[in-house]
Amino acid sequence: MAITCFIRYQIDPFQRDAFRRYAEAWGRIIPRCGGHLLGYFLPHEGSNDIAWGLIGFDSLAAYERYRAGLRSDAEGRANFEMAQAQRFILREERSWLEDVAGTRNQSRQVAP
Numbered sequence: 001m002a003i004t005c006f007i008r009y010q011i012d013p014f015q016r017d018a019f020r021r022y023a024e025a026w027g028r029i030i031p032r033c034g035g036h037l038l039g040y041f042l043p044h045e046g047s048n049d050i051a052w053g054l055i056g057f058d059s060l061a062a063y064e065r066y067r068a069g070l071r072s073d074a075e076g077r078a079n080f081e082m083a084q085a086q087r088f089i090l091r092e093e094r095s096w097l098e099d100v101a102g103t104r105n106q107s108r109q110v111a112p
Contacts, residue, residue: 002099003060004038007053007092015088016042019051022088025079030055033069033076034062049090056099 011019023040030037038054057063070076083089 002104003057003063004097004099005053005055005057005063006095006097007055008095009051009053009089010091011049011051012088012090013043013048015086016048018086018088022079022083023051023053025075026053029070029073029076029079030066033073034066056104 009019020042023042026040027037034057036056038056040054041052043050057066
């Protein structure tokens, strides 16, 4: 069973660029530590203080290995510390979702 961690962030809208740097760093860190980064997303229209991150794993055991890898990753620890020091994340919520077979990573189909 594949699972996805859906992270909802409430961010300080005046520190949008700081959150972008934080997310870009995870783009290097998460794959190195064993997660499948589906992406980070900043608000574009509508609410200006909600952002999302989605990370996939093959199983909960794979997630636990990922967490262990994060704890020993110097760049990962530095990224967490930067977020705490700059306080651009006001709130963070995590939901765990089961992937629906045949729907993830589907390419766009062009009609003939």
